[in-house]
Amino acid sequence: MPELPEVETVRRGLIPLVVGRRVLGVTVRERRLREPIAPGGLRRLRGVRLTGIERRSKYLLFGTDAGLTLLVHLGMTGQLCVCDRGRPRRAHEHVVLRLDDGRELRYADARRFGMMRLLDSEGLHRHPRLSGLGPEPLGGSLDAAVLHRATRRLTKPIKNFLMDTRAVAGVGNIYACETLHRAGIRPTRPVGRLSRAAWEAVVGSLRQVLHEAIEAGGTTRRDFLNAEGNPGYFAVSLRVYDRAGKGCGRCGAVIKRIVQAGRSTFYCPRCQR
DNA sequence: CTGAGCACCTGAGGGC
DNA sequence: TGCCCTCAGGTGCTCA
The missing domain is CATH 3.20.190.10 (MutM-like, N-terminal)
Structure with a gap:
């Protein structure tokens, strides 16, 4: 959940x-x-x-x-x-x-x-x-310039980096995928090869997608229950997560599923580079 | 340093 | 209907 x-x-x-x-x-x-x-x-x-x-x-x-x-x-x-x-x-x-x-x-x-x-x-x-947790994505401490500077020598894929709680706190599989789709960045890109502008896009997209999901009541999955124990509903529309084989809403290309560090990654091979 | 693989558990869903 | 297989939102360990 x-x-x-x-x-x-x-x-x-x-x-x-x-x-x-x-x-x-x-x-x-x-x-x-x-x-x-x-x-x-x-x-x-x-x-x-x-x-x-x-x-x-x-x-x-x-x-x-x-x-x-x-x-x-x-x-x-x-x-x-x-x-x-x-x-x-x-x-x-x-x-x-x-x-x-x-x-x-x-x-x-x-x-x-x-x-x-x-x-x-x-x-x-x-x-x-x-x-050991890294900065909160919704707090003021997450900074694209800092991340850019800190990752120059790293080869780890950006998706895995986002999910490393020592780097950034609280980013799970769904929102890592959704963030990178919005930012137009391929999940396999080594972090050390992201430009300063790309980092701005990643941080901006992460904040945006988390804010939208919270505004919508945080419901992404079927077994979500709210505080009163009532079932939620699919209020957040996911653009790539769990959409392998379907069309990308932005460009129409077929969304792919790959496995990174044992977790499913979903991305659009055309608009994520 | 990296990431693969596995571990912890139960349940849902697909294929046959 | 049911059995068997795969996969799942998280985290943390070992190992190469």
């Missing part, structure tokens, strides 16, 4: 539902996530008040009045939603936080590639998954 726009959509949807709420109880039904939940690892959540939700890359950070932060990653299939206590359990609901308004925050994740961990401010600060 979640790339950055989906995670941001979940964040925005959850804020009015959970911020200000006190956690009355925590149930962990399945601790074997990608990073297993330690026994009692979420126990200290009981009694705290949730004070805000931040996002870093595809991680959600739930702040609390106890100085603890609940770090959540949705992996490939993770879902977070707030619902009434009586709502029937869905499959793979691994963690439930009981809130003081009679509702529950539920974490479900079929493939269990996600994570959920409670950290104090020190643990959060030095957490390797967060400390």
Whole structure:
């Protein structure tokens, strides 16, 4: 489900539902996530008040009045939603936080590639998954000139570079493909051979496509659920991703699928050079 | 340094 | 109808 726009959509949807709420109880039904939940690892959540939700890359950070932060990653299939206590359990609901308004925050994740961990401010600060992240694509720190200068000697394909979280945070497979189509750049191009102007196009396209997806409610895939647990819909129209064999909307050429670093890449062989 | 390959898991979809 | 195969939004490891 979640790339950055989906995670941001979940964040925005959850804020009015959970911020200000006190956690009355925590149930962990399945601790074997990608990073297993330690026994009692979420126990200290009981009694705290949730004070805000931040996002870093595809991680959600739930702040609390106890100085603890609940770090959540949705992996490939993770879902977070707030619902009434009586709502029937869905499959793979691994963690439930009981809130003081009679509702529950539920974490479900079929493939269990996600994570959920409670950290104090020190643990959060030095957490390797967060400390190694590159600049946020939607923050002010992503800079085409800096990227251009930093990549002069690199031969890695631009698509793989975009998906390297140490270089740029939070760019997944879908938006890497979509960004490069908009920028008119072939995914296999070595980063070291991108001109300054090409970098401007990449950064501009990345920001644009992420903004559009967030504006549209972040829905790119079928199993997206919004914060109230209702299914989303295909609100974002993808121009190349999962469109192999179909026509490019800009030039009509047939979109190709290749594999890079084990992931599918989709691109238009005519308008991406 | 690079990237290929694999690992973690379940489920959807296509072909037969 | 069902079985078997491939593939999937993420991340992180080993290995060559």
